[in-house]
Amino acid sequence: MFNPVRARCLQSLLACAMLLSSYAGAAEKLAHVTILATGGTIAGSGNSSTTTVGYTAATVGVDRLIAAVPELAKVADVKGEQVFQIASENMSNEHWLTLAKRVNTLLAQPDVDGIVITHGTDTLEETAYFLDLTVKSKKPVVLVGAMRPGTALSADGPINLYNAVLLAASQEAVGKGVLVALNDQIHAARDVTKTNTSTPDSFKTPELGLLGYIQGSKPYFYRQPTRKHTADSEFDVSKLSALPQVDIVYGYANVSPVALNALVAAGAKGIIHAGVGDGSLATSVKAGLVEARKKGVLIVRSSRVGQGIVARNGEANDDELDFVASDTLNPQKARILLMLALTKTNDSKQIQRIFYTY
Numbered sequence: 001m002f003n004p005v006r007a008r009c010l011q012s013l014l015a016c017a018m019l020l021s022s023y024a025g026a027a028e029k030l031a032h033v034t035i036l037a038t039g040g041t042i043a044g045s046g047n048s049s050t051t052t053v054g055y056t057a058a059t060v061g062v063d064r065l066i067a068a069v070p071e072l073a074k075v076a077d078v079k080g081e082q083v084f085q086i087a088s089e090n091m092s093n094e095h096w097l098t099l100a101k102r103v104n105t106l107l108a109q110p111d112v113d114g115i116v117i118t119h120g121t122d123t124l125e126e127t128a129y130f131l132d133l134t135v136k137s138k139k140p141v142v143l144v145g146a147m148r149p150g151t152a153l154s155a156d157g158p159i160n161l162y163n164a165v166l167l168a169a170s171q172e173a174v175g176k177g178v179l180v181a182l183n184d185q186i187h188a189a190r191d192v193t194k195t196n197t198s199t200p201d202s203f204k205t206p207e208l209g210l211l212g213y214i215q216g217s218k219p220y221f222y223r224q225p226t227r228k229h230t231a232d233s234e235f236d237v238s239k240l241s242a243l244p245q246v247d248i249v250y251g252y253a254n255v256s257p258v259a260l261n262a263l264v265a266a267g268a269k270g271i272i273h274a275g276v277g278d279g280s281l282a283t284s285v286k287a288g289l290v291e292a293r294k295k296g297v298l299i300v301r302s303s304r305v306g307q308g309i310v311a312r313n314g315e316a317n318d319d320e321l322d323f324v325a326s327d328t329l330n331p332q333k334a335r336i337l338l339m340l341a342l343t344k345t346n347d348s349k350q351i352q353r354i355f356y357t358y
């Protein structure tokens with residue numbers, strides 16, 4: 001005997017089953033992205049909705065960051081790990097080694113398609129470049145931060161995190177090196193830098209240019225890195241527990257060699273000279289650098305200017321002094337490349353090759 005009520009129940013059960021299987025199918029198709037949280041403003045909180053400076057960084061855990069953006073579930077199958085919880089001015093070589101090893105372990109897993117790292121913005125560009133040189137995979141690794149804490153009006157963290165996850169889940173980001181995604185923009189780790197102390201558009205790639213944009217939940221690339229990175233890098237930190245001590249000395253009018261001499265006496269294996277102009281050396285400092293070189297300290301001439309090439313044998317006779325020119329790397333990034341170069345060689349000519357390769 002036909003029973004219309006039972007038929008209606010069976011019909012709706014069938015519809016639910018089809019819906020669930022379509023969701024399950026869609027979930028199966030979503031890329032698997034792991035979020036590694038390290039702290040910073042993106043995990044920060046302030047006393048009021050108008051507190052955009054003077055808040056506390058690194059107070060919100062990764063699970064709450066993910067829960068605050070339920071839209072993440074539409075673009076990736078997300079898991080979270082709290083690697084550390086620090087303000088990024090406290091980032092250390094040891095933190096970098098821990099992070100790089102965790103990233104490489106996860107990316108070697110077939111069930112991880114990409115990684116997002118939430119990070120304070122103060123040293124985000126440095127961590128990004130360190131990973132650009134040490135990640136042994138072509139899978140996407142995206143660093144993201146925020147210029148305002150989550151408690152502020154128009155907080156930028158949630159949309160930055162959403163964009164970073166969809167970028168890390170995308171095919172377009174594969175093989176592009178470590179990326180930095182904030183303010184709807186995509187930057188290469190090597191050339192991006194923080195250009196403003198507090199505004200949401202702080203991260204820029206002056207002159208050399210950003211790689212693309214994220215708009216309407218989709219990444220758009222218009223260029224890609226030209227220097228070696230990630231899987232093509234010669235650096236391997238898997239067995240390292242420390243990195244060579246490399247320090248930076250800053251050039252300015254009336255500079256003295258006191259800071260330089262103190263750093264060399266403290267055991268620096270390399271010195272980055274952040275010179276004025278095209279990496280110029282004041283007479284008062286040049287003698288100290290020559291002395292340091294004679295003691296085996298590797299000297300790299302960079303510039304405080306921020307853009308342009310520091311030319312070999314330009315403002316100093318590098319051939320004669322046995323110094324290295326930093327090419328376009330700013331001092332804080334030149335320090336990272338020199339640290340890793342010194343894990344492979346002390347040969348200044350090999351190190352100059354490395355600065356023209358990465």
Ligand code: DGL
Binds near residue numbers: 041042057086089122
């Ligand atoms: N203390 C700074 C840091 O963790 C806050 C800046 C930020 O994350 O935007 O880098």
